[in-house]
Amino acid sequence: MTEKPKGQLVCVGPGMILGAHITERCRNYIQRADVVYVSCHHAVEEWLATLNPDTISLQNLYAEGKHRRETYNQMHQTIMQSVREGKKVVGCFYGHPGVFAQVPHWVINTAREEGYKAHMEPGISAEDCLYADMGIDPGRFGCQHFEASQLLFYRRTLDPSAYLILWQIALAGDRSIAKRVSSVEERQQLVDILLNDYPADHKVAVYECPFIMVEKPRIEWFPLSELSTYELNPVSTLVIPPATKMQPR
Amino acid sequence: MSAIAILEKLGADPDADVRDLTNEEHAALMQKIQAFKEINAALIITEPDDSEPDEEDKPSEPSDNDDDKA
Numbered sequence: 001m002t003e004k005p006k007g008q009l010v011c012v013g014p015g016m017i018l019g020a021h022i023t024e025r026c027r028n029y030i031q032r033a034d035v036v037y038v039s040c041h042h043a044v045e046e047w048l049a050t051l052n053p054d055t056i057s058l059q060n061l062y063a064e065g066k067h068r069r070e071t072y073n074q075m076h077q078t079i080m081q082s083v084r085e086g087k088k089v090v091g092c093f094y095g096h097p098g099v100f101a102q103v104p105h106w107v108i109n110t111a112r113e114e115g116y117k118a119h120m121e122p123g124i125s126a127e128d129c130l131y132a133d134m135g136i137d138p139g140r141f142g143c144q145h146f147e148a149s150q151l152l153f154y155r156r157t158l159d160p161s162a163y164l165i166l167w168q169i170a171l172a173g174d175r176s177i178a179k180r181v182s183s184v185e186e187r188q189q190l191v192d193i194l195l196n197d198y199p200a201d202h203k204v205a206v207y208e209c210p211f212i213m214v215e216k217p218r219i220e221w222f223p224l225s226e227l228s229t230y231e232l233n234p235v236s237t238l239v240i241p242p243a244t245k246m247q248p249r
Numbered sequence: 250m251s252a253i254a255i256l257e258k259l260g261a262d263p264d265a266d267v268r269d270l271t272n273e274e275h276a277a278l279m280q281k282i283q284a285f286k287e288i289n290a291a292l293i294i295t296e297p298d299d300s301e302p303d304e305e306d307k308p309s310e311p312s313d314n315d316d317d318k319a
C-alpha cells in the first residue's frame with residue numbers, strides 16, 4: 001500500500017465576529033499549522049495573525065477589474081503548493097468556510113484527489129447570525145437560500161410561503177465577475193423577477209452582521225420596489241419574509 | 250492590551266465592556282476601528298454558476314467519502 005503524502009489541509013471558519021465565534025478546535029488547527037492562508041475581514045485577519053505568525057492573507061490576490069475566477073485559481077494554487085511541499089496547511093475563510101465559498105470545497109477536493117488528507121471544519125456563518133439577530137426560525141415556514149444572481153441567470157422555483165434569503169444581493173445580475181457592486185438596472189431585473197411572486201410593497205430587509213463586537217447588526221426594512229436603489233454592500237444579505245400562507249393539501 | 254487583544258476579549262467575554270477600558274486603550278481601539286473602516290476588504294465571493302473555476306457547468310456529485318461535503 002502506498003503511504004499518504006505528508007502535506008495536509010483543513011479549511012476552517014473563525015465565524016463572523018472577531019473572538020466571539022471561533023471554536024476551540026478551529027483555534028487549535030490555526031495555532032498548530034505550518035502556514036495559515038486567510039480570507040477574512042481585515043480585523044479578523046490581523047487577529048488570526050496573533051494566533052499564528054505564519055498567517056498569509058489571500059486578499060492581495062484580488063484586484064479591481066481582475067476576473068474573479070483568476071483570483072480563485074491563484075488562491076487554489078497558492079494553498080495547494082504549500083500542501084505539496086508537505087506542510088500542515090490551514091485555509092481560514094470567514095464565517096463558515098463551506099457556505100457560499102467555492103475555493104475551500106475546490107481545494108479540499110484537489111488535495112484529496114492527489115492523496116493528501118484534507119477536510120473542512122464548520123464555522124458560524126452569516127446565516128446563523130441572521131437567525132439569531134432577526135429572530136427567525138427557518139423551520140417555522142421553511143427557508144430558501146439562493147445566490148441572488150442565480151434568480152436572474154437560471155429558472156428557480158420560489159415558494160413565497162417560505163422565507164427567501166438572497167446572498168450576494170449587492171452583486172445581483174453582475175455578469176462581468178470583475179465588479180463588487182451591480183448596477184441599478186441589473187438589480188431592477190431581479191426586482192422584476194421577484195414581483196412575479198411578491199407584491200411591490202412587500203417589506204424586505206437588508207441584514208449585515210458586524211465583524212467586531214463593538215458594532216451592531218444592520219437590519220433595515222424597506223419595500224421590495226426600492227431594492228434596485230437601496231444602499232447595499234458586498235456583505236449585505238437580503239431577507240424576504242413569506243408573502244402568502246402555506247396552502248393545506 | 251493591544252487593540253486587537255481588546256477586540257478579542259470583547260468578542261469572547263460577555264462581561265467585557267468598552268466602558269471598562271483605560272483612556273489609552275479606548276483611544277487605541279477607536280483608532281484601530283477607524284483604520285479598519287478605511288480598508289475595503291474584498292471578501293471572497295461565490296459565483297452564481299455551480300462550477301468550480303476549471304470545471305464544466307455541472308452540479309457536484311456527493312462523494313463516497315463521508316468527510317466530503319463539497
Ligand SMILES: C[S@@+](CC[C@H](N)C(=O)[O-])C[C@H]1O[C@@H](n2cnc3c(N)ncnc32)[C@H](O)[C@@H]1O
Binds near residue numbers: 166292
Ligand atoms: C461569499 S459569501 C460568504 C459567506 C460566509 N462564508 C459565511 O459563512 O457567511 C458572501 C455573502 O455572504 C453574506 N455575508 C457575508 N458577510 C456578511 C455579514 N457580515 N452580514 C450578513 N451577510 C453576510 C452576504 O450575502 C455576502 O454577499
